[in-house]
Amino acid sequence: MFAYNLNKITMHIFNGKANLIAHLLAIKTSNSTIGFVPTMGALHQGHLSLMQQSTTQNDFTVVSIFVNPTQFNNPDDLLKYPRTLDQDVAKISAFDSSIIIFAPSVDDIYEENVSSDPFDFDGLEHQMEGKFRPGHYDGVGTIVKKLFEIVSPTKAYFGEKDFQQLQIVKKMVEKHHLAVEVIGCEIFREANGLAMSSRNERLTADQRAEASFIYKILLEVKDKFPTHTTEQLNKYVASAFIQSHTFELEYFQIAEEESLLPLEEKIDTKTYRAFIAVFVNNIRLIDTISLN
Numbered sequence: 001m002f003a004y005n006l007n008k009i010t011m012h013i014f015n016g017k018a019n020l021i022a023h024l025l026a027i028k029t030s031n032s033t034i035g036f037v038p039t040m041g042a043l044h045q046g047h048l049s050l051m052q053q054s055t056t057q058n059d060f061t062v063v064s065i066f067v068n069p070t071q072f073n074n075p076d077d078l079l080k081y082p083r084t085l086d087q088d089v090a091k092i093s094a095f096d097s098s099i100i101i102f103a104p105s106v107d108d109i110y111e112e113n114v115s116s117d118p119f120d121f122d123g124l125e126h127q128m129e130g131k132f133r134p135g136h137y138d139g140v141g142t143i144v145k146k147l148f149e150i151v152s153p154t155k156a157y158f159g160e161k162d163f164q165q166l167q168i169v170k171k172m173v174e175k176h177h178l179a180v181e182v183i184g185c186e187i188f189r190e191a192n193g194l195a196m197s198s199r200n201e202r203l204t205a206d207q208r209a210e211a212s213f214i215y216k217i218l219l220e221v222k223d224k225f226p227t228h229t230t231e232q233l234n235k236y237v238a239s240a241f242i243q244s245h246t247f248e249l250e251y252f253q254i255a256e257e258e259s260l261l262p263l264e265e266k267i268d269t270k271t272y273r274a275f276i277a278v279f280v281n282n283i284r285l286i287d288t289i290s291l292n
Contacts, residue, residue, distance in 0.1 A: 011093050013101040017109070017150045020102050024060075024151070033058040036153035036180075038144060041065040042082040042198030043091050046188035050157040053185055055096055062151050063092060064102040066109065070116040071139030077284070082201050102151070109146060116142045121171045127260040128253055128275050129164050129286070140165055141172050148173075148180055155181045159188070161195045163273060163288045164260060187288075189215065195287045202283050210246050211285065214278055217241075218289040221254075221274045225291045230254050230263050237276070250277040250284070254291065 014020035028034065035054030039047050043065075054061040065088055072078035085103060092099050106114060116138035119125070125137040148156065158166045166184045173182055188196045190208075193215030200208060217240055221233055228236070234252060241249035254263040257271045266272070272291045277284060 011089060011097055011099075011101060013089065013103050015104055015108065017102075017104060020062075020100070021150060023100070024062075027060065032060065033154040034151065035061040036147070036151045036156045037061065037063045038147050038156065038158075039063060039065055039088075040067045040081065040198065041088050042084050042201055043088045044188075044196045044198065044200070046159055046161070046196035048091065048095050049188050050159060050185050051092070051095060051099060053183070054155070054157050055099070058154060060100065061096075061098075062100045062102055062153065064104075064147055064151075066102075066104055066143070066147075068109075068139060068143040069106060069114060070110075070142055071136050073133045073135055080202065082198055102147075109143070117145075119172065120175070121168050122175075124164065124168050124171055124260050127164065127255065127262075128251060129277070132250060132277065137165075137168050140168060144169055145172060145176065145178075148178055153180050155183055157183050157185055159186075160184045161187045161197065161287065163257075164275070167258075167260060193219075195285070197285060199283055199285060203280060207246065207280050207283075211280060213244065213247065214276060214285065214287050215289075218274055218276065218287060222289055222291050225254075225272070225274075233274075241278070246280060248279040250279060252276045257290075 014023065035058035037050045037054055051061060051063060065085060067081050067083060069078055089101065092101060116135060119138050119141040121137060130137055158169060160166060170182045173180055190196060192209060192212035194211045203211065217237060221237065224233060233254060237252045241247055253275045254272055255261060255275060256263060257273050263272055273288050274291055275288045277286045
């Protein structure tokens with residue numbers, strides 16, 4: 001642990017899991033609740049909204065800042081992922097200086113074995129992101145399980161932008177009987193509708209402005225959903241991106257929320273979502289929207 005003094009406010013950042021565990025054991029009681037917000041840093045307003053929910057609902061809040069190498073199937077993406085610890089600490093300090101920050105090293109988390117454990121998420125891992133990012137969700141499951149075991153949170157908060165990840169974390173908690181409530185939080189968007197993401201920092205100002213196109217398409221899909229078939233909507237989205245000179249569509253899929261299986265026939269008792277992944281000059285952006 002070391003003290004980080006910023007504008008005369010001292011925050012304590014734990015770089016080692018042993019020190020963090022000892023600190024949490026010292027401050028909590030049998031009735032204390034701990035909220036946990038796992039992040040990979042490059043914090044934005046969306047992350048702060050998760051922290052807001054956690055600090056409102058719990059006695060203590062822990063925020064982790066850790067770029068997890070095992071969930072990147074593209075080494076170049078890992079290399080270019082923004083690392084902005086000083087700025088992140090400043091944002092958290094300005095928001096709430098009582099938040100406990102855990103910023104470990106790769107060695108502290110993985111020791112001498114930087115690899116993923118195999119997970120079975122009952123097929124959730126084979127849809128969408130799982131198809132295009134082999135091994136990604138084994139990496140997600142590995143790091144989230146490790147962090148849950150270190151922090152022992154009462155509640156953990158995840159943004160719905162990564163809705164597939166949210167469902168997978170819930171499934172992992174269920175299958176491994178972990179004593180944590182996983183809470184999905186509403187997507188926080190920029191003024192133009194672009195879903196907030198750490199990767200947005202890599203976009204130029206023009207690309208960032210034009211990226212409102214992604215949310216615009218999702219809103220049009222939501223509007224058309226009651227009267228159009230899945231095939232019609234797939235063709236509509238594909239055509240819209242073919243006409244774009246800025247964006248490359250990786251995938252678009254309408255799926256049932258619980259199973260994440262592609263929609264074949266609408267059932268009134270089920271809820272559906274549209275999922276999309278897009279490249280902007282090799283920068284990958286994802287988004288999602290509830291359809292009913």
